[in-house]
Amino acid sequence: MIFSKVAPADWQAYKELRLQALAENPQAFAVTIEEAESRTDEAWQELLQQPHICTLMVVEDGQPVGMVRAQWKPKNEKLRHIADIGSLFVANSQRGKGIGKQLMIKLEAVLKEQYEILKMKLFVMEDNPAAQLYEKMGYRQVGLLKREIGHEGVWYNEYLYEKWIG
Numbered sequence: 001m002i003f004s005k006v007a008p009a010d011w012q013a014y015k016e017l018r019l020q021a022l023a024e025n026p027q028a029f030a031v032t033i034e035e036a037e038s039r040t041d042e043a044w045q046e047l048l049q050q051p052h053i054c055t056l057m058v059v060e061d062g063q064p065v066g067m068v069r070a071q072w073k074p075k076n077e078k079l080r081h082i083a084d085i086g087s088l089f090v091a092n093s094q095r096g097k098g099i100g101k102q103l104m105i106k107l108e109a110v111l112k113e114q115y116e117i118l119k120m121k122l123f124v125m126e127d128n129p130a131a132q133l134y135e136k137m138g139y140r141q142v143g144l145l146k147r148e149i150g151h152e153g154v155w156y157n158e159y160l161y162e163k164w165i166g
């Protein structure tokens, strides 16, 4: 199993896995599959070219099976220590093997060592059991945001989590 930072040249593998995540678990993410599918190839590549975005992917037998992404605000002095985490996904067939946890551990290490990030911040839908993974890793639930997501006439609440890694 290989964990690595996704380079712009890997954009097609990244796109494929992200679309798989949005198809398999649409309720877990704020972006719809239709929105992602309507992105141009250039837009997918641009996502991986941004210096303030870091995407990690796990590859097993040549097949991408997991990913996570972080983005931050390097030009905003007061906020530059915070990374917003999103898109955590492990393919159904590979779950329960510790891959999600390993992705988060590696992401924290990369962000701290290479980008001087001190604080992780993320949102989880109210009924998403992924919250248990974050809690086991020391993320602290600091709030419940009401009606944060609206989809097809239904409102959903989201928990806000944070972890100091400095």
Ligand SMILES: CC(C)(COP(=O)(O)OP(=O)(O)OC[C@H]1O[C@@H](n2cnc3c(N)ncnc32)[C@H](O)[C@@H]1OP(=O)(O)O)[C@@H](O)C(=O)NCCC(=O)NCCS
Binding pocket: 025, 028, 029, 087, 088, 089, 090, 091, 094, 095, 096, 097, 098, 099, 100, 101, 102, 123, 124, 125, 128, 129, 130, 132, 133, 134, 136
């Ligand atoms: C959440 C997700 C990434 C977990 O990936 P995974 O590789 O199966 O997780 P791991 O095997 O690394 O689990 C790590 C720990 O979290 C716990 N955990 C993970 N998923 C869990 C779940 N659905 N319910 C309860 N506990 C869970 C595990 O029991 C494990 O605990 P342990 O360290 O005590 O053994 C995966 O289920 C997924 O892709 N879900 C759909 C997308 C999603 O919800 N993403 C998060 C958006 S906020």
